[in-house]
């Protein structure tokens with residue numbers, strides 16, 4: 001494959017990260033990448049489409065996403081629009097023979113996400129969901145240590161994703177604060193990332209109990225009265241994994257003092273792991289040495305010896321960041337397209353399980369009881385065997 005032709009739907013915040021990844025990946029992975037053609041960017045807002053195309057180097061701007069999903073000159077569709085629009089765009093793209101790279105959460109509801117996973121499977125095309133954090137070098141190292149048995153039998157996962165930008169009551173109302181459009185507030189937006197890490201390391205979640213709070217219940221709109229917020233600012237949840245391990249998953253975008261604290265611990269019978277995105281080039285690992293006078297956590301610094309970090313800066317400790325994370329997931333997508341590997345991860349099926357977990361947390365926060373997670377993915381049942389848990 002000499003070249004791959006991309007179209008992108010959406011020209012908001014994510015246009016920057018995806019466009020820079022597309023522009024840079026060839027240089028990082030030269031000569032092992034096809035030539036990337038950035039053919040067309042579409043946004044319903046014409047001005048945003050034109051500005052985005054000009055700024056980020058897309059050849060053409062458009063206002064109708066069908067000019068991408070149905071175009072002869074596009075191979076891959078990137079979807080970076082609000083969550084409630086992903087389904088229609090992705091299903092149309094698969095139906096017209098395109099590969100799809102979709103932002104997370106996969107959809108605004110578990111039902112929509114399940115339909116998208118089914119469409120991806122039926123199409124025979126590659127579908128990847130951009131759960132960037134689970135593909136991060138330190139998180140991949142955690143996965144490798146777990147799979148090699150260094151932690152023993154897994155007992156517990158404790159994770160949170162805390163930010164504080166939405167603690168500001170003057171932050172305007174937007175689709176993220178509308179349950180019908182987003183499918184969940186902090187728990188759907190950043191909670192989907194930490195839930196995805198939990199599942200990708202520990203296997204599927206079978207049931208949850210959760211409690212949610214909305215601290216700022218109205219937000220200003222540009223022209224008119226304040227709009228009512230219909231999502232959570234904080235959700236705290238206990239989870240049971242199908243393996244029998246226990247967990248706790250919390251998410252808030254109003255967690256004072258926490259800037260981008262995606263943070264987890266995995267505890268096993270013989271070892272433990274700790275990671276936080278705020279020190280994202282480090283992984284803290286404890287393995288039982290049997291020497292009680294000198295055992296403790298080791299700090300491992302990420303760099304060129306770790307496979308996902310290798311294309312960037314060779315020396316350990318030079319540091320990768322958010323921008324590189326998008327190159328890492330884009331590489332997965334492109335390599336899956338080249339090898340026709342429809343079992344690539346993070347898949348639509350895996351992301352549909354995360355939507356089901358989020359939906360169960362929202363139900364539990366209303367019912368006050370444990371709620372079963374509706375689906376259990378076949379692939380992750382197999383993944384359990386790999387983890388030997």
Ligand SMILES: NC(=O)c1ccc[n+]([C@@H]2O[C@H](COP(=O)([O-])OP(=O)(O)OC[C@H]3O[C@@H](n4cnc5c(N)ncnc54)[C@H](O)[C@@H]3O)[C@@H](O)[C@H]2O)c1
Pocket residue numbers: 009010011012013014015042043044045048063065079080081082083085103104105130131132189
């Ligand atoms: N992976 C990550 O780390 C990460 C980070 C931020 C956002 N996201 C996800 O990316 C997606 C977009 O988030 P964002 O922050 O860029 O949103 P945004 O609000 O900044 O931008 C969304 C853009 O989509 C456009 N749009 C809306 N409906 C459209 C339609 N039907 N057709 C064409 N354009 C349309 C809007 O005009 C806007 O320009 C969301 O699903 C979000 O959850 C992922």
